[in-house]
Amino acid sequence: MKSFQAVADNARSMVQSPRTRRWLQVGVVGLALIFFGLAALKLLPELGTYSWQVDPLYLLAAAVIMVGRGPVGAYGWWLIMRQLGYKLPWWRSVRIVYYSNMAGFIPGSMWHAVSRVYLAEQEGVPRLITVISVGFEVVMVLLGSLVVSSFSLLAWHDAPVWVGVALLMGIMALLLQPQTLFKGINLALLKLKRKPLEVQLTARDMLRLLPTFVLNWALYGTLSWALVAALMPDLPLSLLPLLSGIFTVAWQAGYLTPIPQGVGVRELFLVSLLTGLAGIPAPVAAAAALLSRVWSLLGVAVWGAISTRL
Numbered sequence: 435m436k437s438f439q440a441v442a443d444n445a446r447s448m449v450q451s452p453r454t455r456r457w458l459q460v461g462v463v464g465l466a467l468i469f470f471g472l473a474a475l476k477l478l479p480e481l482g483t484y485s486w487q488v489d490p491l492y493l494l495a496a497a498v499i500m501v502g503r504g505p506v507g508a509y510g511w512w513l514i515m516r517q518l519g520y521k522l523p524w525w526r527s528v529r530i531v532y533y534s535n536m537a538g539f540i541p542g543s544m545w546h547a548v549s550r551v552y553l554a555e556q557e558g559v560p561r562l563i564t565v566i567s568v569g570f571e572v573v574m575v576l577l578g579s580l581v582v583s584s585f586s587l588l589a590w591h592d593a594p595v596w597v598g599v600a601l602l603m604g605i606m607a608l609l610l611q612p613q614t615l616f617k618g619i620n621l622a623l624l625k626l627k628r629k630p631l632e633v634q635l636t637a638r639d640m641l642r643l644l645p646t647f648v649l650n651w652a653l654y655g656t657l658s659w660a661l662v663a664a665l666m667p668d669l670p671l672s673l674l675p676l677l678s679g680i681f682t683v684a685w686q687a688g689y690l691t692p693i694p695q696g697v698g699v700r701e702l703f704l705v706s707l708l709t710g711l712a713g714i715p716a717p718v719a720a721a722a723a724l725l726s727r728v729w730s731l732l733g734v735a736v737w738g739a740i741s742t743r744l
Contacts, residue, residue, distance in 0.1 A: 492664035578647030586679020
């Protein structure tokens with residue numbers, strides 16, 4: 435028993451070591467990229483022989499939505515800061531959000547939050563308030579994505595309707611009883627030996643914040659449909675809800691992994707779900723997954739560049 439406890443203690447100390455976590459993260463990223471590369475090699479013959487039809491108008495539409503969607507995400511964080519009692523100037527909030535988003539591409543899981551805390555501190559916001567705002571933003575982003583995914587299930591004729599209804603009812607219960615949500619989050623934070631979120635929000639506060647995050651995901655779904663349509667011009671508009679749900683679920687899968695930006699994981703989910711559920715040809719699904727990644731990078735880069743002028 436003592437030897438087992440010693441092994442457990444050693445394993446715990448290794449996992450808690452920043453160097454070990456960094457190497458584990460590098461290893462997971464490497465494995466994801468290897469699996470994605472193997473899948474791409476398998477698809478390579480099909481990619482070369484596929485009869486491609488690219489519609490630039492859909493690409494233009496996706497670009498317009500990408501640029502127009504930019505301020506929506508920043509607006510969500512701006513609203514959260516106002517709810518916490520700090521009324522930052524709107525354009526400075528945009529700059530803080532997109533500068534920190536660019537930092538999120540640096541290897542390591544904390545640079546996004548660290549840069550947000552540093553930049554907000556320059557505007558007179560205490561560090562703890564910014565940390566709370568980032569944690570709350572993550573909660574609202576996930577809730578918004580779940581709403582879009584739930585509506586996608588309701589619109590998909592092959593899916594059991596009760597699943598979408600159950601998800602929406604669960605989300606509404608969390609919104610109407612926000613302290614239950616935060617108790618669960620704080621319990622998880624305590625297990626991770628992190629400081630709990632000191633947030634007191636009412637159901638009205640939650641309902642006031644949620645539409646912005648739902649709109650952000652609805653725009654993401656529409657943009658994603660346009661990217662697939664650019665590679666498959668005869669794609670029916672009726673697939674918009676299903677594709678919105680697929681791209682949103684793939685994003686969730688990538689986000690919930692320890693891999694920075696979910697690289698490889700999101701793409702694997704997209705190819706599997708687009709081909710398996712939506713009947714999209716594998717070459718189109720693979721190309722759309724890569725385009726989606728490029729569009730995400732471009733969105734951050736474009737608004738990061740705009741922010742330098744604000």
